[in-house]
Amino acid sequence: MTDAELLQAHAEGDPDAFGELVRRHRDRLWAVALRTLGDREEAADALQDALLSAFRAGRGAAFRGDAAPTTWLHRIVVNACLDRVRRRAARPADPLPEHDVPARGDAVGSRLTGIDVEAALRTLPVEQRSALVLVDMYGWSVEDAAQVLDCPSGTVKSRCARGRARLLPLLRDGNPEPAPDVPPQTSPSHDARQGGEPS
Amino acid sequence: MTEHLDADALADLDEGLLDRDHVASARAHVAGCPRCRAELAALTGVRERLAAAAEVEPMPAEVVARLDRALAGVAAEPASTAVTRSVIPLREPQRSSPRGLRWLQAAAVVVLVLAGGAVAVSALRGSDDNNSSASSAGGAGAVDKRADAAGAYPVTASGRHWTKTTVEAEVPRLLAGTLSPTLPPSTFSTENDTGGSGGSGGSAEAPRALAGVPAARLAGGPALADCVTELAGGPATPLAVDLATFDGQPAAVVLLPGIGGPGRVDVWVVPPDCAQGNGQFLYYANVPRP
Numbered sequence: 288m289t290d291a292e293l294l295q296a297h298a299e300g301d302p303d304a305f306g307e308l309v310r311r312h313r314d315r316l317w318a319v320a321l322r323t324l325g326d327r328e329e330a331a332d333a334l335q336d337a338l339l340s341a342f343r344a345g346r347g348a349a350f351r352g353d354a355a356p357t358t359w360l361h362r363i364v365v366n367a368c369l370d371r372v373r374r375r376a377a378r379p380a381d382p383l384p385e386h387d388v389p390a391r392g393d394a395v396g397s398r399l400t401g402i403d404v405e406a407a408l409r410t411l412p413v414e415q416r417s418a419l420v421l422v423d424m425y426g427w428s429v430e431d432a433a434q435v436l437d438c439p440s441g442t443v444k445s446r447c448a449r450g451r452a453r454l455l456p457l458l459r460d461g462n463p464e465p466a467p468d469v470p471p472q473t474s475p476s477h478d479a480r481q482g483g484e485p486s
Numbered sequence: 487m488t489e490h491l492d493a494d495a496l497a498d499l500d501e502g503l504l505d506r507d508h509v510a511s512a513r514a515h516v517a518g519c520p521r522c523r524a525e526l527a528a529l530t531g532v533r534e535r536l537a538a539a540a541e542v543e544p545m546p547a548e549v550v551a552r553l554d555r556a557l558a559g560v561a562a563e564p565a566s567t568a569v570t571r572s573v574i575p576l577r578e579p580q581r582s583s584p585r586g587l588r589w590l591q592a593a594a595v596v597v598l599v600l601a602g603g604a605v606a607v608s609a610l611r612g613s614d615d616n617n618s619s620a621s622s623a624g625g626a627g628a629v630d631k632r633a634d635a636a637g638a639y640p641v642t643a644s645g646r647h648w649t650k651t652t653v654e655a656e657v658p659r660l661l662a663g664t665l666s667p668t669l670p671p672s673t674f675s676t677e678n679d680t681g682g683s684g685g686s687g688g689s690a691e692a693p694r695a696l697a698g699v700p701a702a703r704l705a706g707g708p709a710l711a712d713c714v715t716e717l718a719g720g721p722a723t724p725l726a727v728d729l730a731t732f733d734g735q736p737a738a739v740v741l742l743p744g745i746g747g748p749g750r751v752d753v754w755v756v757p758p759d760c761a762q763g764n765g766q767f768l769y770y771a772n773v774p775r776p
Contacts, residue, residue: 306554309557339557455493456493
């Protein structure tokens with residue numbers, strides 16, 4: 288069965304169809320969620336939120352046939368990731384889990400593992416990060432990424448370009464310059480810290 | 487242009503985002519500037535670094551197991567109607583989890599709220615198959631009853647401009663009834679015929695001019711009840727409804743008891759024609775209940 292047929296079967300009440308659809312794509316969805324959020328627990332939470340809402344939305348013929356099922360699944364997953372990041376950002380008392388910032392001079396050792404890439408991605412606003420994860424990392428076309436991100440293609444291009452520009456000092460090949468202190472994108476909590484913790 | 491290009495300009499050039507005039511001068515500069523050429527090459531390096539970091543481990547087994555459990559849980563939720571299940575639980579929930587209880591409680595509320603016993607009776611009769619009698623042709627009366635039941639939850643008409651980023655902050659206010667003004671649902675029950683063309687009426691002057699807001703067509707009457715039924719996979723009583731706009735479009739924000747337990751709220755943002763059974767929605771989120 289094709290993905291679309293599985294989704295149709297799910298809409299018609301087939302109890303196994305959605306699970307099969309998830310099985311087909313779960314590793315890719317996991318990778319995107321993990322790279323977008325940079326945290327396994329967060330990624331697992333986001334995936335769960337996303338797949339439950341996808342399950343419900345797909346039941347009872349609620350599927351909008353305007354996108355390929357994979358695009359649709361990715362859209363829901365990426366949205367769940369973005370929601371998580373924004374929710375955290377809106378709640379200064381509940382900041383994103385701290386992660387290692389890109390280590391200066393440690394680029395060679397971590398290059399093979401992608402740890403430095405992940406850390407560098409975390410310094411970007413989530414809109415830029417999610418665009419780069421889709422387009423540069425996972426090879427989505429700008430048009431398909433625009434469907435996933437629910438924005439115009441031009442916006443995807445611009446987010447990618449600005450994101451690459453910000454990553455340039457962090458991921459420069461060759462002899463890396465010291466990474467500048469790029470402020471993390473969760474500005475509310477960051478600002479709160481800088482302005483003195485109220486509590 | 488003889489100045490060096492900054493990283494943003496180079497990235498824009500690389501992505502084809504510079505307008506025609508700037509492209510020409512930027513290209514001319516880069517052609518004669520080893521430094522900017524090197525920066526441009528470094529941007530390509532960034533892309534390659536990202537692509538090289540694409541590979542991650544497959545989804546870990548514990549996450550697979552957790553998702554399987556969660557999906558099994560949502561699959562056990564009533565796909566037909568909560569009323570049917572509460573009256574004659576043909577398919578007992580596999581586990582007497584809090585979720586199962588919650589559904590029964592929610593269903594009990596629905597039953598209580600329904601005016602008159604006719605609906606409950608018809609639901610009873612219809613309960614030996616999965617098709618709710620309410621959705622059959624003979625169920626027109628039931629639909630109206632459910633519309634009456636719609637009066638049991640608060641409908642606000644804030645005319646507010648909701649966006650994805652404000653949902654989290656607005657939901658507690660909507661639940662608390664502090665999005666003003668709050669209008670009784672009956673205000674809208676006659677609005678079903680407000681303008682055949684959805685675009686009629688300037689929604690800019692919300693909420694006073696709300697009669698002209700296409701979203702108002704949703705409220706009251708059977709329309710919203712049908713829409714909610716569609717979203718929830720069965721009749722459900724919203725926690726609250728706000729008639730507003732979402733990303734600039736007329737929309738109704740419908741809060742339902744959320745997946746994941748009593749501490750969660752499902753936020754469905756639907757267009758005015760939600761009730762036409764096409765399953766269209768503008769946005770969905772599952773957020774913590776304040």
